[in-house]
Amino acid sequence: MKVKTEEGIRDLRAIWFDNGKVMMIDQRKLPHKVETVGFDDYQDVAEAIRNMTIRGAPSIGAAAAYAMCLAVLSGADLQKASKLIKAARPTANDLFFATDHMYSLMREECDPIEAADGYADMIIGKCKKIGEFGSGLIKDGMKIMTHCNAGALATVDVGTALAPMRAARDEGKKFFVYVSETRPRLQGMQLTAWELGQEGIDHAIIPDSASAYYMGKGIGLVITGADRIASNGDFANKIGTFDKAIAAKYFGIPFYVAAPMSTFDFGTETGKDIEIEQRSEGEITEMAGVKIAPEGSPAVNPAFDVTPSDLVTGFITEKGILNPKNIRKVTADE
Ligand code: MRU
Numbered sequence: 001m002k003v004k005t006e007e008g009i010r011d012l013r014a015i016w017f018d019n020g021k022v023m024m025i026d027q028r029k030l031p032h033k034v035e036t037v038g039f040d041d042y043q044d045v046a047e048a049i050r051n052m053t054i055r056g057a058p059s060i061g062a063a064a065a066y067a068m069c070l071a072v073l074s075g076a077d078l079q080k081a082s083k084l085i086k087a088a089r090p091t092a093n094d095l096f097f098a099t100d101h102m103y104s105l106m107r108e109e110c111d112p113i114e115a116a117d118g119y120a121d122m123i124i125g126k127c128k129k130i131g132e133f134g135s136g137l138i139k140d141g142m143k144i145m146t147h148c149n150a151g152a153l154a155t156v157d158v159g160t161a162l163a164p165m166r167a168a169r170d171e172g173k174k175f176f177v178y179v180s181e182t183r184p185r186l187q188g189m190q191l192t193a194w195e196l197g198q199e200g201i202d203h204a205i206i207p208d209s210a211s212a213y214y215m216g217k218g219i220g221l222v223i224t225g226a227d228r229i230a231s232n233g234d235f236a237n238k239i240g241t242f243d244k245a246i247a248a249k250y251f252g253i254p255f256y257v258a259a260p261m262s263t264f265d266f267g268t269e270t271g272k273d274i275e276i277e278q279r280s281e282g283e284i285t286e287m288a289g290v291k292i293a294p295e296g297s298p299a300v301n302p303a304f305d306v307t308p309s310d311l312v313t314g315f316i317t318e319k320g321i322l323n324p325k326n327i328r329k330v331t332a333d334e
Pocket of ligand 1: 225227
């Protein structure tokens, strides 16, 4: 992605390997500062996944791949390393997929840096395909809604939900994107809106609670990403996604989910079996370190929700746009 910095425009990925270090954009500093951090210990990369320095399902998959690479380079016990990396966050399938992928490549004694770079390149290739398949859904003059961040930051580069938008923009289409702020960590406002701004794509940030209001005013398409897709097509994504899918159904608006096949978990039958990460109360009761809730009122903070497959119009993947009812068949036909 092209990023405007004080030194000029830089072409950056969300994560890469350079000179013995895993480098990443510190997403906790955006949108105010584009700051990069580097780690040479796999445990520090696992911690960066846990503390959300890097976030978004495919990007944390790539971070897991690079963490496994560092574990190999330092001669660490790979079984122990993969256990620690997988424990960083529970919901996104890509974290588990990438760790297992690297584990089996390392057993074949592949070069660890080439393998991790290859994983990151593969994700970008899938995102480009998602862009090609999804751009046809975007019509000139359309109003689109998205939630959370499923852009380049969340996917190493290009994006999943944002890939069709980037492609449609490159095709010369004009459209407008409503970005819901995504309480409590504000990935929509601080990451997606920032990315769209860098790309010059017209957009506005809306409160999460204004989604139905704007859907009633001519939204033509909703696209989100996903963190884990069960084999019946139920999927977990950032909290608030389910509300949007219900509202989209009410208004008859197509609701698409963009994700690479690494996000599909065929070992999980339905959405009920997906583990939902519960995060700290403080993310809800405090804002910028200042307590905003009454003393003594507790808060609960699920990071994701599960949207049932019958609210999904289609999954935009690198294999094409899949019918939510036929996912198993599509992969079985490979
Ligand atoms: O908690 P986060 O910031 O890692 O959650 C990110 C999301 O839920 C995204 O919507 C998701 O990963 C979509 S895939 C790019």
